Amino acid sequence: MFERRCGDLEDVFYLSKIRFPEITKEMMAFEASKLWDEFIRQSLPLWEPVQAEYNTALCDGTFEDPLAHGAFGSVQDMPQIPRGRDITWTFDTPITVF
Numbered sequence: 001m002f003e004r005r006c007g008d009l010e011d012v013f014y015l016s017k018i019r020f021p022e023i024t025k026e027m028m029a030f031e032a033s034k035l036w037d038e039f040i041r042q043s044l045p046l047w048e049p050v051q052a053e054y055n056t057a058l059c060d061g062t063f064e065d066p067l068a069h070g071a072f073g074s075v076q077d078m079p080q081i082p083r084g085r086d087i088t089w090t091f092d093t094p095i096t097v098f
Helices: 002-012 029-068
Strands: none
Touching: none
8 A cells, every 4th residue: 555655646746757767777778768769758748838938938038138138249230030930949858869
């Protein structure tokens, strides 16, 4: 019963989803690759909102504030293509590349 409760707590706090499975020296590369694939499949729903909500806002602020204060030079010196356009951030991480 104690072990079952511990497992339930790990599930409630997503510890079972964000902890990468243990890879041993006896495993073949194929087995380790399958563990990695399963880890990504289980953890992606947890990390995707973080990237969309937190990382996007962080990158926007990190770019827009220095741009507004002239850190990149005059906006008139900016190439024509990005000038005045809304920049959308995308992320390539080991989890989203899957």
